Amino acid sequence: MKRSVLLLTSGALIASLGSLTAANAQADEVVEQLELGLELYQEQEYGAAITELEFAINDIRKLVSERLAETFPEAPEGWSAATVESAGGGAMMFGGGGSMLEREYRQQEGGGKLTAKLMIDNPMIQAMSAMFNNPAMIAAQPNMERIRIGRDSALLKWQPERGAAELSFLMEGRILMQVNGQGLDSQAPAVELLKAWDLAAVREQAAR
Structure with missing residues (x-):
């Protein structure tokens, strides 16, 4: 019985860590996009800066969607x-x-x-x-x-x-x-x- 509970607990922990890792990876990508967008803006490459920032905004929206989905x-x-x-x-x-x-x-x-x-x-x-x-x-x-x-x-x-x-x-x-x-x-x-x-x-x- 204790072994079963331990296995279930371990499985839940691994699943939670996997979700957290995926969310962190997506968040890191957003940071990279924002930093690149700022760099392009400072170089006056405004069109490319807008593109990077729009990608970042879309990824942030996906993160918001995922968190709102968890409230259902x-x-x-x-x-x-x-x-x-x-x-x-x-x-x-x-x-x-x-x-x-x-x-x-x-x-x-x-x-x-x-x-x-x-x-x-x-x-x-x-x-x-x-x-x-x-x-x-x-x-x-x-x-x-x-x-x-x-x-x-x-x-x-x-x-x-x-x-x-x-x-x-x-x-x-x-x-x-x-x-x-x-x-x-x-x-x-x-x-x-x-x-x-x-x-x-x-x-x-x-x-x-």
């Missing part, structure tokens, strides 16, 4: 989770142009599906912000109610006849987290998934 909740009991990716597939990138990250969850015994999305500084957020700040607009929406996530509020739209849930949570006016559900027996899986999200880590990684 794990699959609830009885569910499986896919990897986090950019909305619509493709390379996971978070940055300009209104990108978003998402993760899908599937019910293992049943037809339930959940999709968790994270958007930061996305054009969609402005429209949602108006809704959050207008109780009359919320009341006018059919099947919509406000629920508590800690001391904050989220908006839940539940359509029982379709088994569809749409849960939206706005932080600091620029961070929007959504959980959309289909084929659900109740709104509970969507609510619990949002509550399991590491909100403190999202705030930390999305800080300007």
Whole structure:
């Protein structure tokens, strides 16, 4: 038993060290790009300097994406989770142009599906912000109610006849987290998934 625990602990440590090494290697590459960009700028090779700095910015965005991906909740009991990716597939990138990250969850015994999305500084957020700040607009929406996530509020739209849930949570006016559900027996899986999200880590990684 002790041997098994030791092997499991060692494996987890090796995996963690591998992830840290990869992150450090990418960070070192960013430093090299920034230093080269500065050197080119000082030599008045402005076009080449811009190219190097743009590569550095893209690599930094990848690092931000990876850290934000780690904030997504794990699959609830009885569910499986896919990897986090950019909305619509493709390379996971978070940055300009209104990108978003998402993760899908599937019910293992049943037809339930959940999709968790994270958007930061996305054009969609402005429209949602108006809704959050207008109780009359919320009341006018059919099947919509406000629920508590800690001391904050989220908006839940539940359509029982379709088994569809749409849960939206706005932080600091620029961070929007959504959980959309289909084929659900109740709104509970969507609510619990949002509550399991590491909100403190999202705030930390999305800080300007």
